[in-house]
Each structure stands twice: as structure tokens, then as C-alpha cells.
Amino acid sequence: MNFSDEFVQVDGCKTHLRRGGSGAPLLYLHGASGAPAILPFMEKLAARFEVLLPEHPGFGLSEEPEWLENIHDLAYFYLDFLKQLDLNGVTLVGGSLGGWIALELAVRDASRIKSLVLVGPAGISASGVQPADTFLMSSEELTRNLFFDQKIAEQRLAAPVTPEAIDLELKNRHTTARLGWEPRMHDPFLPKWLHRIEVPVRIVWGKEDRILPVAFAQEFKRLMPKAELHIVEGAGHLPQAEKPDVFCEIVCK
Amino acid sequence: MPYADLDLEAGRRNGTVWVKLPNKYFDPEKGHKLYNRYLDELEYAEALGFDAVSVNEHHQTAYGLMPSPIVTASALARKTSRVKIAILGSALPLRSHPLMVAEEHAMIDVISGGRLISGFVRGIGAEYHTFGVNPTFSHDRFHEAHDLIIRAWTEPGPFPFQGRHYNVQYVNLWPRPYQKPHPPVWIPSQGSKETIDWASHPDRRYTYLQTFSPVKVVARYLKQYRDTAKGYGYEARDSQLGWSLPIYVGKTDEEARREAKPHFEAFRNVFVKMPLEMLLPPGYTSRESLKNVMKAKAQMFGDVTIEQALELGLFVCGSPETVRKNLEGYWREMRFGNLLVSCQFGTLPGDLTRKNMELFAREVMPALKAMG
Numbered sequence: 152m153n154f155s156d157e158f159v160q161v162d163g164c165k166t167h168l169r170r171g172g173s174g175a176p177l178l179y180l181h182g183a184s185g186a187p188a189i190l191p192f193m194e195k196l197a198a199r200f201e202v203l204l205p206e207h208p209g210f211g212l213s214e215e216p217e218w219l220e221n222i223h224d225l226a227y228f229y230l231d232f233l234k235q236l237d238l239n240g241v242t243l244v245g246g247s248l249g250g251w252i253a254l255e256l257a258v259r260d261a262s263r264i265k266s267l268v269l270v271g272p273a274g275i276s277a278s279g280v281q282p283a284d285t286f287l288m289s290s291e292e293l294t295r296n297l298f299f300d301q302k303i304a305e306q307r308l309a310a311p312v313t314p315e316a317i318d319l320e321l322k323n324r325h326t327t328a329r330l331g332w333e334p335r336m337h338d339p340f341l342p343k344w345l346h347r348i349e350v351p352v353r354i355v356w357g358k359e360d361r362i363l364p365v366a367f368a369q370e371f372k373r374l375m376p377k378a379e380l381h382i383v384e385g386a387g388h389l390p391q392a393e394k395p396d397v398f399c400e401i402v403c404k
Numbered sequence: 405m406p407y408a409d410l411d412l413e414a415g416r417r418n419g420t421v422w423v424k425l426p427n428k429y430f431d432p433e434k435g436h437k438l439y440n441r442y443l444d445e446l447e448y449a450e451a452l453g454f455d456a457v458s459v460n461e462h463h464q465t466a467y468g469l470m471p472s473p474i475v476t477a478s479a480l481a482r483k484t485s486r487v488k489i490a491i492l493g494s495a496l497p498l499r500s501h502p503l504m505v506a507e508e509h510a511m512i513d514v515i516s517g518g519r520l521i522s523g524f525v526r527g528i529g530a531e532y533h534t535f536g537v538n539p540t541f542s543h544d545r546f547h548e549a550h551d552l553i554i555r556a557w558t559e560p561g562p563f564p565f566q567g568r569h570y571n572v573q574y575v576n577l578w579p580r581p582y583q584k585p586h587p588p589v590w591i592p593s594q595g596s597k598e599t600i601d602w603a604s605h606p607d608r609r610y611t612y613l614q615t616f617s618p619v620k621v622v623a624r625y626l627k628q629y630r631d632t633a634k635g636y637g638y639e640a641r642d643s644q645l646g647w648s649l650p651i652y653v654g655k656t657d658e659e660a661r662r663e664a665k666p667h668f669e670a671f672r673n674v675f676v677k678m679p680l681e682m683l684l685p686p687g688y689t690s691r692e693s694l695k696n697v698m699k700a701k702a703q704m705f706g707d708v709t710i711e712q713a714l715e716l717g718l719f720v721c722g723s724p725e726t727v728r729k730n731l732e733g734y735w736r737e738m739r740f741g742n743l744l745v746s747c748q749f750g751t752l753p754g755d756l757t758r759k760n761m762e763l764f765a766r767e768v769m770p771a772l773k774a775m776g
Contacts, residue, residue, distance in 0.1 A: 287423075287533065287681050317698075321691045328686035329540040332532075 152194040154204070158212075161232045167212035169204040172197025175265070177242040177402075179204050180229070180249030182389075183285070183327040184297075185211045187319060192395035199403050200242060205232065207252070209326030211319055222274075222330050222338060226255035233263045244402060246270040246391060247363070248327060251336070258344040266351040268402050269371075271363050271388050273336040277370035282336050283362045286328065290320060299359040299387040336363075345374050352378035355401055357386035357393065405442050405459070405476070407466040408751045409434040412674050420678040421466035422530040429466065439469065441754050443476065445747070447483050448758065452765035456488035456521065458744060460592075461495050463527070464534040467675045474508045481516040489516055492592045492613065492648075492744075493523025497542045498535050502549035502570060503577075506556040510581040518582040523590040523613075524550055529683045540687030543598070545569050557586040592648065595625040596693065604632045604640065611742065613646035616676075619717025619734060622647050626738045642776065646742030647734075650719050650749040653763040657722040663756055664721050665710045671750025672718075673707045680705065724767030731768065735775055743772065 154171035169189065177200035179186075179193065186206055196202050206213040207225055218224055229252060233241065243264050245253030250272020257267055273282070285293055291308060298304045331337075352375055356368040365382060372380050381401050383390040391398040407421075407430060414429055415421045446457045459476045462468035470476055473491045480489050489512065494505045513520040526546045532539040548567045552575070555565065561576030581587055590611040591603040603610040612629050614622045626645050633640035650668065654660025680701060684694050697704065713719040720730050731743070745764060748757040 284533075286685055287679075289679070289681060317695070318691070321686070321694060325540060325686040325691065328538065332538040332540065332685075333536040335536070 152197045154189050154193075154197070154202075159205075159232075159236070161235055162208075162216070162218070162228050164208045164216040164228070165214045166208060166232070167206040171202050171204075172200055174200045175240055175242065176200065176238045177202050177244060178229075178233070178238065180243070180245035180252050181206065181210070182247030182249050183323065183331075185319065185323045187211060187316070190392055190395075192391045192398055195395055195399040196244075196402060203236075203238075207249075207326070209329065210323050215322070215326070219326070219329065222251060222255055225252045225330070226259055229256050230260055239263050240265045242266055242268065242402070244268040244270065245272060247388065248273050248331065248336070250274065251331075251338075254341060254345070254348070255338065257348045257350070258341070261348060261350050264350050266353070267348065268353045268355065270355045270391055270398070271357060271360055271367075272354070272371070273331065273363060274338060274341055275367070275370060275374065276334070276337045276339065277367050280364050280366040282364075282367075284335075285362065286324075286332070296361045297388050298393060299357065299385055300393055303393060342374050348375065353381060353401060354378050355381045355383060355390055355398060357388055357390040358382050358384050359386060360388045362388040405438075405469045406671070406675050406748075406750060407435070407469055408438060408753070410466045410674070410751075412670055412751070415466060415674045420530075420682060421675055422678045423464065423533050423682060425466055427464075435469065442469075442748070443479055443483070445754070445757055445761065446476075446480055449747075449761060449765075450484045450487040452761055453769065454487060454765065456490050457484070458490035458492045458521075458523075460492050460523075461525070461527070463495075463498070463531050465530070474512070477512050477520075478515070481512050481519070484516075484519075486519075488519050488521050490521035490590065490744075491523050492521075492590060493525040495525050495527030495531065496549035496553075497545035498527045498531055498537055499549070502552045503556060503572065503575065505549070506553040506577055507579075509553075509587060510557065510577060510579050513581040513583055513587050514579045516582075518587075520581075520583070520587040521590055522587040523592055524553075525592055526688075529685050529688045530678055532685050532688060533682060538687075539685040541569070542688055547602075554586065554589075557581050590646065593625075595621060596689065597628070598690070600625065600629050600632055604629050604636065604644070606636050606638060609633075609638075609640075609644060611644050611646055613648055613742070613744065615648045616650070616718065622649075622717070623738050626740060642739045642741035645738070645740045646744060647738070647740045648744035648746065650746040651727060651764065652719075652721040652749075652752075652760050653724055653727050653768060654721075654759075655723065655763075657726050660722050660726075661710060661714075664719075664752070667750040667752040667756070668710050668713065668719055668721070669707075669750075672713065675750055677705070724763055727764070728768050728771050731772060732775065735772070739776075741776070 152171050154169040158165050159168050209215045209219050243253050250269040251274035254274050295304045356365050386393040418425045449457050459473040461473045463471045477489050477491050509522050526542050548569050556575050556577045562574040565572045565575050592613040592615050593599045603612045614625050630640045652664035747761045
């Protein structure tokens with residue numbers, strides 16, 4: 152499956168956007184590590200949907216706009232993005248940080264959204280459990296902690312590291328810190344407004360998630376009782392990467 | 405002001421004494437003795453003829469027991485009568501309200517009759533981890549807090565202040581500072597172009613203080629300050645430049661090195677040490693600076709022996725004659741107007757600290773003062 156590669160200008164920000172497949176629109180919002188490559192799950196989704204894969208302002212090849220100061224800025228940015236591209240009936244999929252953006256967007260205006268799929272989303276706190284402190288992890292430690300299957304981590308770590316990849320990693324870390332350093336990867340005021348999300352919500356969580364432990368999934372379920380909860384066995388923080396078939400089945404169902 | 409009674413093995417095992425070294429290793433009874441010992445030493449500096457005593461701010465670490473330099477500076481303001489008291493410095497972005505800093509510094513200035521030197525810093529990277537303050541806003545918060553403090557010290561109140569981070573309807577400082585227009589401001593730094601450009605700007609001309617760095621690095625940044633000042637159209641005075649480093653004076657070179665070795669190495673290889681991710685969180689420095697540090701990682705994050713430190717000029721140690729000659733040479737090269745001597749470092753005990761202070765004051769200081 153070929154993904155096209157382009158830049159779109161939204162809110163004054165030159166934004167990197169890849170698209171693949173055809174069908175109803177699916178907007179994928181990536182997590183803190185960005186979306187440097189087209190992964191197998193994206194290709195599988197492109198068999199059913201027109202997949203839109205932007206890199207958030209401040210990440211990857213997208214610009215770093217002056218106005219980007221907090222997560223709410225990205226929620227409004229993606230509302231403008233949906234409007235500018237005139238997308239309707241969108242399946243909005245967000246992983247981790249991207250799941251948090253999806254939630255912030257949907258509490259504001261879900262009129263262009265058909266359903267929401269959240270993969271190990273950040274965005275809330277839960278008593279008695281803390282997200283892992285990824286900012287104190289080296290790049291290698293982080294990679295190991297992302298996956299349940301350490302063979303995948305080994306493969307990723309064995310890949311050659313280019314200077315460009317280091318630049319992008321530092322850029323992604325910087326923007327992640329800007330958005331989620333404090334309060335750590337959540338918005339204390341978000342739970343007050345989650346009831347505004349009336350479209351169907353599916354929450355997907357890796358049972359062995361070491362970044363945002365699965366206890367967060369239970370807290371989401373408590374806050375959004377109508378949401379469907381799917382716990383994926385044998386997967387860490389990225390079930391979409393570790394169990395692409397299981398994940399795509401949940402999205403396509 | 406290190407926790408010199410630290411179980412060094414525990415510090416080594418933990419990899420760092422910052423952020424996550426469990427505070428069960430702090431014994432308040434030992435702490436009580438240490439605080440009073442260090443304050444006695446600082447007071448003794450006045451009797452020995454030092455021009456100033458200085459205190460600094462570090463949080464949640466065995467490296468330094470002064471989360472609030474205000475507390476130590478306040479005690480010194482009452483116990484001393486002649487020396488300047490330098491707060492080097494208050495970590496502005498970590499404080500929730502800069503007006504508190506303006507007030508506390510003004511109080512010490514008034515109580516001491518104008519003996520305060522104010523220093524402003526951003527706090528080190530580790531402290532953004534401990535305090536939760538967002539490091540990507542560190543520069544913004546620093547500059548805005550600084551502007552609010554200087555205006556609060558100098559402009560007639562009440563007046564409103566509207567910023568991005570701080571908003572006050574009535575800025576109206578009681579007390580106003582004793583010194584006119586305000587206490588001198590010093591900027592301690594490990595060296596960065598941004599800091600030098602800002603500190604040397606003609607609107608400020610703040611004293612720039614290079615802290616604990618190899619002498620080549622000190623020389624480079626002090627020269628950069630002078631060059632930047634020239635670029636702004638003025639000649640920097642020597643008093644605008646300072647260097648802060650540990651120094652140990654013994655009766656002979658051999659004695660000095662033998663006495664200082666375990667304590668200096670504990671300082672450098674246990675108290676100062678931390679991983680890269682802790683030292684430089686995202687946004688604390690530019691990404692270019694971060695990449696330069698990543699390249700020099702092995703050198704910066706490995707252990708350094710006293711011999712290597714002397715080679716690098718990270719530490720000055722020896723007989724009075726050796727120390728005097730070293731410092732005279734450095735002064736001729738750099739003409740720093742202010743030399744801040746850490747007479748105590750790491751685990752250096754009270755008797756050696758006092759001996760060091762006495763030998764330095766008697767045998768080294770007069771020659772340095774004679775130079776300017």
C-alpha cells in the first residue's frame with residue numbers, strides 16, 4: 152500500500168501529512184514518539200479506510216509553531232484541520248499522547264467524528280498509579296519499556312541511528328515535554344467534560360503496558376461507562392504495533 | 405553545603421544523589437550539626453578578611469542542603485557586620501511567585517544595611533524533575549520573573565504587572581531594597597551564549613559567574629562575555645566577570661593533594677554526578693547545546709581523579725605558593741574581578757575546611773587583592 156506524502160498549511164503551521172487507502176476517513180493521531188514510519192497496522196487500516204496520518208505541530212517533519220503551548224492548542228488545531236480538509240464521519244484513532252488529543256478534541260466538538268478509538272491514551276490521572284517517567288529514560292530504556300515482546304525492542308534498537316533520527320527524537324521529546332511535563336501527561340480538568348463525548352468510544356489497552364499501566368483503562372471505563380474496553384494480551388504500550396491483527400479487528404468491527 | 409555525612413556507597417549505588425536518592429539517608433541530627441558547622445564557617449570567613457560569603461539554592465539532593473538560600477542568608481545577615489552576602493542565586497522559574505523573591509531579597513538587603521548581592525539562576529535540570537516545573541518554559545519564566553523583580557525594586561508602587569506567567573494587580577513592595585537603585589545582580593552559569601548575551605546587555609551589565617568548569621571553558625566564556633560587550637559598544641569591567649571553583653591550600657603540594665583527594669573525588673564523582681536525562685531535560689537548553697553535551701558524554705559523565713581535575717583546571721590545589729602562582733596566571737589571562745572560592749567541597753571535614761580557609765586568607769588572598 153502506497154501512502155502519499157505532502158505538507159498542508161493549517162493555522163499557519165506547515166504540517167506533514169501522509170495518506171493511504173480509500174474509503175471512509177480515518178484520522179490517526181500518533182503518540183509521543185511521532186510517526187516516523189508507515190507501520191503494518193496503518194497499511195492494514197488503509198485496506199478499509201482512507202487513512203490520514205499527520206505529524207502533530209512540533210513533531211517529526213511538521214513545523215514548531217510559536218502558538219503551541221499546551222494540549223488544548225492541538226485540540227483546536229485538529230478541529231481546524233478537520234474543517235479545512237472538510238472531513239466528515241471520521242473514525243478518530245489516537246495512541247497515547249494522540250489519544251489525549253483526541254479526547255480534548257471530542258469534548259469540544261465531535262460533529263465531524265463518527266467514532267473514537269483510543270489506544271493506551273494519556274489525558275487523565277488515576278489514584279494509586281503513575282505513568283512511567285519517560286523523561287528520565289534514555290532512548291534505549293524507553294524503547295525497551297514500550298514493548299512487551301523484547302524481540303521487537305531489540306530489532307528497533309539494532310536499526311542504525313542517523314543524525315536526522317536523533318534530531319527528530321529530540322524535537323519530539325521537546326514537544327512532548329511542552330505538552331505533558333506538568334501536570335504529567337494529563338489535564339486535571341478533562342474528566343469534568345468527558346460526558347460530552349456521545350459518539351461510540353472504544354478503548355484499547357495492552358495488558359502489559361509499562362508506560363501507562365492498565366489501571367488507567369479501568370479509570371477511563373469508570374469515567375466513560377458506555378465505552379467498550381478491549382484489553383490486549385501480550386502487548387505493551389503499543390498494541391497497534393505488537394498485535395496489529397487484533398488491533399485492526401477492533402477498529403474495523 | 406553538601407550533606408557531608410552521606411553514605412557515599414549508597415550515593416554511588418543509586419547512580420546520583422539527585423532527585424531519587426531516598427531521603428532516609430538524611431539524618432536530621434547529623435544535619436543539625438552540619439548546618440551549624442557550615443554557618444560557623446561562613447561567619448568565620450568574615451573574621452578572616454574575605455570580602456563576601458555566598459550561598460546557593462538546590463533542591464531535594466544530598467549535593468546541597470540549602471533549598472532556601474534565603475534562610476542561610478538571613479542568619480548571616482544578623483551574625484556578620486561587614487561582608488557582602490551573595491545569594492547565588494535564587495532559582496526564579498522554580499518559585500511560584502517572583503514577588504516573594506523580590507520581597508525576601510529586599511528584606512535581607514535592608515536588614516544587612518545594603519550588603520546583599522542578588523543572584524538569579526534558572527535552577528539546574530534535575531530541579532525541573534523534582535519540582536515539576538516545565539523546562540520548556542524555563543527561559544520564559546526566568547525572564548518574566550526577572551523583569552517583575554527589577555520593576556518591583558525600582559518603580560514606585562503600586563503598579564500592575566501583566567505577563568504570560570505572572571499577573572499582579574498591585575505591585576507595591578514593602579520593604580524597598582536598601583541599595584540604590586537595587587542590589588547588584590550576578591548571574592551564575594555553566595556557560596551558554598543565551599545567558600551571556602542577556603547578562604552582558606547594556607541595560608543590565610550583570611556580573612557573569614562561570615561555575616565549576618575546566619579552566620579552558622572558563623576562559624572561553626569570560627572572553628565571550630567581553631566580546632559580546634564590545635559588540636554592544638562598551639568595554640566590560642573586570643568586576644563584571646567572576647569564576648567560582650573549589651580550591652584547597654595545604655602546607656605543601658603533597659600535603660594538599662593528599663588531604664583533598666578523597667573529598668574532592670567524592671564531590672566530583674558522587675555529589676555532582678547525574679545522568680544526562682536528569683541534567684538536561686527537554687527545553688532546558690537549546691537542542692544544539694544538548695547534542696554537544698551528548699557528544700562529550702563520556703568525558704562529562706565519567707569519573708575524574710584529582711590529578712585529572714588539576715590538569716583540567718577544574719580544581720586548584722597545592723601549597724600557598726602553588727595556588728597563588730596558578731591563580732595569578734589565570735588572572736592575568738582572564739582578569740576576572742571576582743573569585744569565589746569553595747573552601748568546603750564534598751566530604752571535606754570541619755578541621756580541614758578551617759585550615760584551608762586560614763591558609764587561603766593568610767597566604768593567598770593578599771596577593772590576589774593586590775592584583776585588583
